[in-house]
Amino acid sequence: MKHFLNTQDWSRAELDAVLTQAARFKRSPAGDALRGKSIALVFFNPSLRTRTSFELGAFQLGGHAVVLQPGKDAWPIEFDLGTVMDGEAEEHIAEVARVLGRYADMIGVRAFPKFVDWSLDRQDRVLQGFAKHSPVPVINMETITHPCQELAHAMALQERFGTTDLRGRKYVLTWTYHPKALNTAVANSALTIATRMGMDVTLLCPTPEYVLDERYMGWAAQNVAESGGSLQVSHDIDSAYAGADVVYAKSWGALPYFGNWEAEKPIRDQYRHFIVDEAKMALTNDGVFSHCLPLRRNVKATDAVMDSPACIAIDEAENRLHVQKAVMAALAGRGTRDAGPE
Numbered sequence: 321m322k323h324f325l326n327t328q329d330w331s332r333a334e335l336d337a338v339l340t341q342a343a344r345f346k347r348s349p350a351g352d353a354l355r356g357k358s359i360a361l362v363f364f365n366p367s368l369r370t371r372t373s374f375e376l377g378a379f380q381l382g383g384h385a386v387v388l389q390p391g392k393d394a395w396p397i398e399f400d401l402g403t404v405m406d407g408e409a410e411e412h413i414a415e416v417a418r419v420l421g422r423y424a425d426m427i428g429v430r431a432f433p434k435f436v437d438w439s440l441d442r443q444d445r446v447l448q449g450f451a452k453h454s455p456v457p458v459i460n461m462e463t464i465t466h467p468c469q470e471l472a473h474a475m476a477l478q479e480r481f482g483t484t485d486l487r488g489r490k491y492v493l494t495w496t497y498h499p500k501a502l503n504t505a506v507a508n509s510a511l512t513i514a515t516r517m518g519m520d521v522t523l524l525c526p527t528p529e530y531v532l533d534e535r536y537m538g539w540a541a542q543n544v545a546e547s548g549g550s551l552q553v554s555h556d557i558d559s560a561y562a563g564a565d566v567v568y569a570k571s572w573g574a575l576p577y578f579g580n581w582e583a584e585k586p587i588r589d590q591y592r593h594f595i596v597d598e599a600k601m602a603l604t605n606d607g608v609f610s611h612c613l614p615l616r617r618n619v620k621a622t623d624a625v626m627d628s629p630a631c632i633a634i635d636e637a638e639n640r641l642h643v644q645k646a647v648m649a650a651l652a653g654r655g656t657r658d659a660g661p662e
């Protein structure tokens with residue numbers, strides 16, 4: 321049985337097939353690829369885009385989605401094995417995943433890190449717990465990576481550049497300021513998909529402390545070796561933006577300070593100038609800008625950048641709907657798993 325936990329687990333041909341199917345769904349949204357099928361969407365964290373696009377995507381293909389929020393409208397869940405469950409949790413993932421699998425044909429999971437101990441969070445225990453115990457395919461709706469966002473991002477770039485071949489494009493993943501330390505998931509994912517697509521990728525961040533986890537740096541290096549792109553880390557804004565075709569922005573917390581965020585705050589506060597603005601975008605090769613959203617205007621990117629023709633963030637958000645329909649259809653056995661003609 322196949323899950324969709326990370327794009328790195330899927331072949332390039334499988335990802336291309338999903339993107340091709342997503343383009344078909346964009347042209348022709350209604351269908352019956354999920355007729356008689358259902359998905360349980362388990363949200364441990366808030367969402368606007370993910371919840372709406374999965375629910376409506378299932379509906380548009382004749383399927384049905386059920387949303388559950390453990391600890392709110394569903395019982396709190398335990399994920400550790402061998403635990404004496406005398407705390408908050410009322411049931412164990414071993415039962416939860418198997419029961420949901422008796423009702424639904426797929427399970428989507430959103431579970432952000434706890435932001436206390438990265439060595440624990442990097443195990444992705446909630447998602448892995450579902451994948452281990454579920455008898456049906458599990459979809460990552462953002463944990464410590466965000467593979468659905470990756471596909472929507474890739475699709476938006478392919479649309480803007482008018483080609484599915486993104487090789488050779490200069491791609492800048494830039495850290496941006498945010499008052500709080502945020503999840504590295506989208507940054508991990510952007511690095512993964514940009515290198516997978518063979519782009520020349522620069523990870524721009526304030527200091528070496530903001531470099532991403534070695535697992536994702538390793539995936540990026542592996543992708544570069546296989547797809548022929550490149551990867552470099554830079555702390556210099558001007559040289560990173562110079563000639564860029566793509567600027568993708570995200571804020572995240574520095575991993576060495578994980579769980580010690582009061583110590584990280586004075587460092588991050590020195591780098592408010594990493595905001596994406598018109599002056600920086602003017603250094604690019606008439607580059608496009610995007611962000612996964614939600615985005616704090618005039619903190620991460622200026623109004624001028626967000627409202628410029630260069631900004632494809634809304635296209636990327638729309639594409640969440642199309643790529644997730646394609647992923648669900650593929651996992652339901654109703655999509656093309658081999659790359660075919662568009």
Ligand code: CP
Pocket residue numbers: 366367368369370371462469612613614
């Ligand atoms: N980009 C994204 O996942 O948005 P939501 O958090 O609103 O779902």
